[in-house]
Amino acid sequence: MSFSVSRNKGEFEWAGKNLFTVFVQPKNLFNLNMWKTVYDIMKFNFHAIDLLELEDDHPEKKMNLGEYLDLHGYSSAFKDNYLLPMTAAIWSTPPDKCALDFPALTLIQFMHNHCLLQVMNRVQWFTIKNGSRKYVETIIPHIHSVHLSTKVTSITRKPSNPSDPSSSPIITITDSSGRSEEFDHVIFATHADQTLQILGDQATDDEKRILGKVHFSKNRAVLHSDLSLMPKRRFAFSAWNYITKSTESSLNTDQVSLTYDMNILQSIDKSTYGPVLVTLNPLYEPDPSKVVGSWSYDHPLYTPEMITAQDELHTIQNLPNLATTFAGAWTKYGFHEDGFASGLKIANGLLGASSPFEIIDATHIRGRRAELNLIEKVQRRLWIWFEMWVEMVCIILNIMKVYYEMAYKWTNKKKNE
Incomplete structure (x- = not known):
């Protein structure tokens, strides 16, 4: 998965495909x-x-990203030119929302799971052929009752036995047309904030507290073919392209957009369809003649609050007196696979569905601890050896600098005498 950074219309650019594009x-x-x-x-x-x-109780595992980077002496250039842009691209989130209070362990575990920490031989990513629409079209025929374009406006939960408040509830769902239907259970496969909006005053204090910790970022996505929203240098073109603009008052990033090259990501034939690009929150409007469409999306913000909500979610799931369950991609990392796994888990546990394949929690898909192969171990040893030499050279240069300054001062003192 290639990645590039372009600042101020090409004043500063680099891409991570190979050594040449790093120094494009x-x-x-x-x-x-x-x-x-x-x-x-x-x-x-x-x-x-x-x-x-x-160990799980080690203080470093509780650190946020900023604390972790400071502890290990990472430069501001690394944060601004790589890690924050990469995080923003992965989660389709503006970098000002990808704050350094992001839990370090969560990010590193994710990058390890997806082989983003491998220096060489990174794995090939796959996508569903013809996009997410394909699996939606495959699933719908197997569902007996589907209500399309039917907005649910509210639900009410009342005990089936009025004299016994702890009895199983009857849930009444009302849609935008005013039609109401009764059910014995409801599964919210919606964003947490939308769920709270539908629940209204029916939401319990715990539901408000936990779901209220999950926040979303509104992003505008434009499908187009305007290459001006790509890096200036074609050799820097990548699957993910972080385009930023700085002002004189800021050396870092004031405005940011992300351009995804769908020719690469979805294997769309460029010779047939030309460049197919999706830009998130464009810095400036693409050529109208090259715009196919524009849509607004809400993406979950991965914050410490959200992780706390995920840890606490089980305490409000499928309670006997509420008969309500919550699902969605936001219950994990926020991706399609997470939404699928969330729904599948509820279907298996609540509805008695059976899966044709084994369900494995992908949180630690490559193990809780990193297991290196022989090549990775050799690479790591060589790097540690290289680091030692760099540190030694830096120490020698600093000593030489001190001696030079002392000699310079001594020489000036002699001249003055």
């Missing part, structure tokens, strides 16, 4: 911040998995 701007060969970024990327990829090796 030759002047960056003499840019100290670029070398800091490259060094810290390698350092992070080799050492981040050490966090997974620590």
Whole structure:
């Protein structure tokens, strides 16, 4: 999965496909911040998995991303030119929302699971042929009753036996047309904030507290073919392209957009369809003649609050006196697979459905601890050896700098005498 960063219409650019694209701007060969970024990327990829090796009660496992990066001496260039842009691209979230209070363990575990910490031989990502519409079209014929374009406006939960408040409830669902139907259980496969809106005053204090911790970011997605919303240099074109603009008052990022190259991500033939791009929150409007459509999406914000809500969610699931269950991609990492797994778990546990395949929790799909193969172990040893030499050179240079400054002061003192 290739990735690029382009700042101020190409004033600063790099891409991670190979060494040439890292220095797609030759002047960056003499840019100290670029070398800091490259060094810290390698350092992070080799050492981040050490966090997974620590005991669960180790203080470092409780750190947020900012604390973790500061503890291990990562540069601001690494944060601004790699880690925050990468996090923003993965979760389709503006970088100002991808704050450094993001739990370090969660991010590193995710990157390890998806082989994003591998320096070489990264795995090939796959997608559903013809997109997510395909699996929706496959599932719908197997559902007996589907109400399309039918907005649920409210629900009420009342005990089936009025004299016994603890009896199983009867749930009345009302839609936007005013029609009401009664059910013995309701599954909310909606965003947490939408769920609270539908529940209204029917929401319990615990439901308000837990679901209220899950927040979403509104993002505008534009499908187009305007290459001006890609990096300036074609060699930097990647699957994920982080396009940013800075002002004189800010050295980092004031405005950001993300352009996804669907020719790469969905294997869309460029010779047939031309460039097919999706830009999230474009910095400026693409050429209208090249725009296919524009849509608004809500993406979950992965915050410490959200993780707390995920940990507490089981306390409000399928309670006998409420007969309500909550599902959605937001219950895990926020991806299609998470939404699918969330629904499947409820179908198996609540509805007695059986799955034709084994269900495995992907949170630790590659193990709670990192297991390295022989090649990875050799790479890691070589990197540690290289780090030692870099540190030694830096120490020697600093000593030489101190001696030079002392000699310079002594020489000036002699001249003055």
